[in-house]
Amino acid sequence: MTIFRTAFQALRTALFYVVFIGQTVVIALVVGTIALFAGRTRLSWAMAVFWCHSNLAYLRIFTGLKTIVSGAENIPPGGCIIAAKHQSNWDVFAIFPHTGRPAYIAKKELMRIPFFGWAARSLDCIAIDRQKGAQAIPALIEESRSAIGRGCRLVIFPEGTRRAALAAPAYRQGIVRMYEALGVPVVPVALNSGLFWGRNSPIIWPGTAEARFLPAIEPGLPAEIFSQRLAQAIEGETEALTLQAIEKGLGRPLGPHLRQSLEVRRNSAT
Template structure:
């Protein structure tokens, strides 16, 4: 564990250092020229290089599948959120993504300027439902520019197998934008947890699932979305656990794995 902690510290040093440097470059370009092809190319490099550094230094491999389920044209990509890995892993496969991120990040000098130039949509979570109209306006503009909206429906990172907590933002987006929604299941929190001081080796997986068509009622849509994301994420977690996890499994997580296995055994 000590060796892996050292490897984790080295990764964070490289990751934070590179992110700081690239944010300055992108932020400066954004102030001068706004959205440019150069900005996009630098952002792609940032994402792919971060995953490479993560693999080389900590041993976390990346596997993404199901890209054929992403429809042509405008859509919403709604992903489980367990780790910072999720942002980088989905980025290369989303076409021209417009991530929905919290306003606090947009207020950071250089980083926020860069985020706006990369089509990011801000949401002020402190305002609750009052923040929805501003988010919708930005989302409509992003779809018009040819973006795909990327949202984490639970709003924040969740621990693996934690009880889901979906917010209303995804429902409002679906009802107003009238575009398909692609659910994304993943298991990244088993390796790079939200509050973990150690990043553990293994293969983090994300899977784009079949799109949910536009035009459903809100209740039907959110039920289908939850079922797709949660069942898919549970399956990926069980797959990783069956292969053997290098991380320690605390009693709470072990009980959740046991309960999940039991529920799948007794399911009709």
């Protein structure tokens, strides 16, 4: 890949961020102000939906990153937990339109941002204080139970943070505790967005990011069996989506970590 192509993609990325951040600030100001006086309204919800759809459009227009989401028919009616792999901010925009009335589990620091935090809380987001570790779980479960009672579907990233493509998984116990306490199905979500919009990458690369809702895991399983099924479903399909995208050809260079991960998998296969 030439230096010119990389520089050009960096410019496209910068243009996206200008539009994305500018729009996010304006919408947060409006929805946050509405939340102070009226809580959740049809207008604030419509603006949240617009924010997600428009961000996906801006990614396609400015950076060449397209979106495919499949498997939404696997989301059961009623309350459930949607447990997604997390590799980039794209994940939030892509999953949101398919979740009905979502209640995202978000780190507490985001909720402390003026206007943005007020807007997020009015749209059912649930804050978790990650610094408290396991001590934060009881409050998380109570708020989650309340959100399900309001007709929400919980959306959680069970690893707690963004992971690089093909990186070793690091699932936390919060999702297991929620599964045991709430007694609702869990829908795993696999994706490969980290190939195009990596956590530490200054450039968003062109291509087609995919997310796939997988068959729901029924409630009532022993914790160990549930944990194994969840990780196997997410990691297996995430790896498949990632390798398929690489085989089709990427419009980005392969970094040393990604090359090493691919080499490990090739050696294992042989």
